[in-house]
Amino acid sequence: MSDDVRRMHQVGARLEARLLATPLEAFTPAAAELLRDALGRLRPVLRSLDEVICSATEAE
Structure with a gap:
């Protein structure tokens, strides 16, 4: 899962910069x-x- 998070950061940042x-x-x-x-x-x-993400990271 940590690899997916890292990739989302990379792809998101790249798409944002290109747009x-x-x-x-x-x-x-x-x-x-x-x-x-x-x-x-x-x-x-x-x-x-x-x-x-919000649901998964909310404090219980």
Whole structure:
């Protein structure tokens, strides 16, 4: 599990940096639309992960 946490940190930081450095408008319209869709599908996954992390790390 610790390897998964480390990888999420790495991938999350890389994606954040790329999104900040290159706006979707810099891509072709077709590529931007694909990225928009993929990022939209990622949002509920990240929300669910956040909820599980909060639940798992709450003090009892």
